[in-house]
Amino acid sequence: MALDYSQKVMDHFINPRNVGEIENADGIGEAGNPKCGDIMKIYLKVNPDTKIIDDVKFKTFGCASAIASSSMATEMIKGRSVEDAWNLTNSAVAEALDGLPPIKMHCSVLAEEAIHEALNDYRAKHGMEIIPIGHHED
Amino acid sequence: MFVYMDHTATTPTSPEVMKAMMPYFGEVFGNPSSVYSFSRKSRTAIEKARKQVADALNADPSEIYFTGSGTEADNWALKGTLEKAKSKGKNHLITTSIEHHAILHSAEFLEGYEGVDVTYLPVDSEGKVSVEDVKNAITDKTALVSVMFANNEVGTIEPVAEIGALCRELKIPFHTDAVQAAAHLDIDVKAMNIDMLSMSAHKMYGPKGVGALYLRKGIFPVNFIHGGAQERKHRASTENIAGIVGFGEAMEILKGRLKEDKAVNSARRDRLIAGIMERIPHAKLNGATGEDRLPNNVNFSFIGVEGETLLLDLDAKGISASTGSACSSESLDPSHVLLALGLKHEMAHGSLRFTIGRLTTDEHIDYLLEVLPEIVAKRRAMSPLWEDYLKSIGE
Numbered sequence: 001m002a003l004d005y006s007q008k009v010m011d012h013f014i015n016p017r018n019v020g021e022i023e024n025a026d027g028i029g030e031a032g033n034p035k036c037g038d039i040m041k042i043y044l045k046v047n048p049d050t051k052i053i054d055d056v057k058f059k060t061f062g063c064a065s066a067i068a069s070s071s072m073a074t075e076m077i078k079g080r081s082v083e084d085a086w087n088l089t090n091s092a093v094a095e096a097l098d099g100l101p102p103i104k105m106h107c108s109v110l111a112e113e114a115i116h117e118a119l120n121d122y123r124a125k126h127g128m129e130i131i132p133i134g135h136h137e138d
Numbered sequence: 139m140f141v142y143m144d145h146t147a148t149t150p151t152s153p154e155v156m157k158a159m160m161p162y163f164g165e166v167f168g169n170p171s172s173v174y175s176f177s178r179k180s181r182t183a184i185e186k187a188r189k190q191v192a193d194a195l196n197a198d199p200s201e202i203y204f205t206g207s208g209t210e211a212d213n214w215a216l217k218g219t220l221e222k223a224k225s226k227g228k229n230h231l232i233t234t235s236i237e238h239h240a241i242l243h244s245a246e247f248l249e250g251y252e253g254v255d256v257t258y259l260p261v262d263s264e265g266k267v268s269v270e271d272v273k274n275a276i277t278d279k280t281a282l283v284s285v286m287f288a289n290n291e292v293g294t295i296e297p298v299a300e301i302g303a304l305c306r307e308l309k310i311p312f313h314t315d316a317v318q319a320a321a322h323l324d325i326d327v328k329a330m331n332i333d334m335l336s337m338s339a340h341k342m343y344g345p346k347g348v349g350a351l352y353l354r355k356g357i358f359p360v361n362f363i364h365g366g367a368q369e370r371k372h373r374a375s376t377e378n379i380a381g382i383v384g385f386g387e388a389m390e391i392l393k394g395r396l397k398e399d400k401a402v403n404s405a406r407r408d409r410l411i412a413g414i415m416e417r418i419p420h421a422k423l424n425g426a427t428g429e430d431r432l433p434n435n436v437n438f439s440f441i442g443v444e445g446e447t448l449l450l451d452l453d454a455k456g457i458s459a460s461t462g463s464a465c466s467s468e469s470l471d472p473s474h475v476l477l478a479l480g481l482k483h484e485m486a487h488g489s490l491r492f493t494i495g496r497l498t499t500d501e502h503i504d505y506l507l508e509v510l511p512e513i514v515a516k517r518r519a520m521s522p523l524w525e526d527y528l529k530s531i532g533e
Binding site: 010013014016019020030034035036037038039040041058059060061062063064066067 | 442443444446447450451454463472482483484487519520521522523524525
């Protein structure tokens with residue numbers, strides 16, 4: 001054990017931002033599975049006129065880096081357009097956290113996947129085409 | 139407050155033990171193998187420690203061989219015995235699915251490189267091996283049965299005396315990894331028909347870097363460490379005199395207070411178990427109860443949360459504990475022990491182990507019982523798995 005987490009990871013783990021659910025969310029996405037020990041669920045509220053993500057919440061089962069990745073990723077897409085949110089990469093999330101231990105990189109991948117799932121759910125609900133998502137083996 | 143709840147990982151070397159060790163770092167530095175009289179002091183010290191360890195097990199001092207660790211003792215017992223059995227055409231090893239990695243990875247090595255057939259016996263939901271299963275697994279090719287005395291993760295005590303009796307009757311060597319058990323239980327190698335037994339000093343308030351293998355008179359696995367003629371030609375390398383002296387001292391002290399420690403520890407253990415059950419809903423105790431459990435072990439799974447997050451939250455409150463979650467290991471698999479007990483992956487990921495000992499006080503138990511429910515509740519509140527679980531049970 002004795003994993004070396006950055007101060008940013010510990011900060012987002014101890015005081016996670018945007019925890020919770022959104023009633024009547026415009027998009028809900030989930031990634032991971034309990035077998036691997038990580039599940040991440042993202043809720044989006046999108047402004048119908050501007051297509052800006054007005055609110056985002058998450059619920060995560062997983063280790064400290066999974067919780068920190070969810071917290072950071074939600075901060076990074078809040079107030080951004082749905083297009084910008086789609087382009088958020090796992091490495092950008094990890095970088096914003098001042099890095100993750102190599103064995104924990106999959107946690108940032110999970111955040112990217114959960115956001116993509118939520119955006120696709122939003123697209124489906126609004127009659128838009130679903131964008132295929134490349135799933136990572138974790 | 140510093141609350142150390144990980145005595146199974148390691149223990150602090152006690153002040154009395156350190157005091158006994160001190161002269162052997164400087165003043166009494168002679169190589170025990172040297173001929174001159176100055177070295178006799180080192181030899182005498184080692185032989186005294188050998189007797190202290192032997193007495194604690196009801197063994198003869200000539201049956202105790204000091205090693206560099208409990209892991210080395212396990213490696214020696216398994217690899218040395220299977221290597222020796224080759225010439226007799228025996229290549230079958232029986233062990234269990236809940237052994238420490240020192241045994242499991244040695245067994246895997248033997249499977250992979252030496253063509254040994256290994257039977258990994260299952261355990262029941264409390265982590266107990268069945269003597270009947272051991273009996274049924276034995277063939278005319280069986281060279282060794284190795285079953286741990288007590289499990290390090292869930293604390294379950296195995297039916298060692300019964301397995302010993304069975305193996306003695308069938309004339310099959312029996313080894314037990316007693317690295318955890320020796321720190322808490324009365325062990326009589328004669329009465330229990332044990333042929334080989336591994337131990338480690340740092341689990342019983344002795345120093346790190348020293349262990350021992352008990353080998354019943356006449357039982358000799360082939361050597362594992364080759365070199366000089368130390369340990370009566372069975373374990374080469376200049377002796378770790380201070381470490382060995384510390385081991386002997388630690389073992390004698392431990393034996394003297396074993397009964398008292400057991401009563402104090404098991405009372406605290408049971409108070410902690412009852413307190414957790416009472417304060418945290420849907421908490422599952424892993425392992426056996428009462429006399430079938432090590433007096434210092436508490437292991438719980440909290441559905442909906444992941445062990446590493448709990449460890450870090452506890453650490454922030456000054457509490458040191460351990461988990462069987464994958465996130466705390468170098469792999470992504472949760473504890474093989476918890477899976478062998480039949481736990482689902484998500485339950486194994488949500489496990490916490492508290493092991494009490496000489497640093498534990500009643501206040502520590504109170505403090506843990508005060509802090510833990512809040513931590514579990516906080517993490518459950520942000521877990522989609524907990525939400526799903528509550529829905530699945532209709533709450």
